[in-house]
Amino acid sequence: MKLLLDTHVWFWALQAPEKLGKTSRAALADLKNDLHVSPVSTLELAQLVSVGRIELRGTLDAWVRRGMPALELHSLDLTHPIALLAYALPGDFHKDPADRMLVATAIHHGLTLVTADERLLAYPHAMVLDARR
Numbered sequence: 001m002k003l004l005l006d007t008h009v010w011f012w013a014l015q016a017p018e019k020l021g022k023t024s025r026a027a028l029a030d031l032k033n034d035l036h037v038s039p040v041s042t043l044e045l046a047q048l049v050s051v052g053r054i055e056l057r058g059t060l061d062a063w064v065r066r067g068m069p070a071l072e073l074h075s076l077d078l079t080h081p082i083a084l085l086a087y088a089l090p091g092d093f094h095k096d097p098a099d100r101m102l103v104a105t106a107i108h109h110g111l112t113l114v115t116a117d118e119r120l121l122a123y124p125h126a127m128v129l130d131a132r133r
Contacts, residue, residue, distance in 0.1 A: 001032075001033045001112060002109070002110065003035050003036065003111060004106045004112070004114065006041070006102060006113060006114060006117060007040075008116060008131075009114045009116070009131045010067070011054065013028055014063070019131075019132075020132070021133035023129075024130070024131045027129065028071065028114075034074065035071055035072060036073065036074045036111060037068075037076070038102055039076075039077075040102055042060070045060060045063075045064075082105050085108055086100035086101045086103075087100065089103060089104060089107075089125065090125045091123070091125055099119070102120075103123065103126050106126050107125070111127070112127040112128065113126055113127065113128050115128060115130070115131055116130065116131040116132050
C-alpha cells in the first residue's frame with residue numbers, strides 16, 4: 001500500500017504513537033508499504049512550532065532529518081499539477097489550503113491519505129485510512 005501521512009499523523013508517529021490506532025500503527029510499520037510525506041506538512045509543522053502549539057525535541061530541521069529515515073518516509077514534490085488540482089478537487093471541499101494540497105497530492109499519486117481529520121475522512125473522492133483505527 002502507498003500511504004501519504006497527514007501532518008498530525010507524521011507528528012503522532014514520532015512524538016505520540018499511542019494516538020494512532022492499531023491498524024494504522026501496523027500499516028506504518030509494515031515494510032511492504034511505501035510511506036510518503038509532503039513538504040506541506042513541514043510547512044504546517046513550522047507554523048505550529050512558531051506559534052507554540054507544539055514543541056519538538058530540538059529544531060524542526062533536526063526533527064525532520066531524524067524523522068524521515070526513522071519512518072522510512074519518502075518526500076513528495078509539490079508540483080504545478082498538484083497545485084492546480086488543489087483548487088479543482090471534485091465535489092465540495094473546505095477552504096484549508098494545506099488540506100487541499102495534501103488531498104491533491106494523494107489523488108495525483110494514487111496514495112491513501114492517513115488522517116484523523118473528520119472532514120478528510122468524509123471526502124468521497126480520495127482514498128483515506130482513519131489514523132485512529
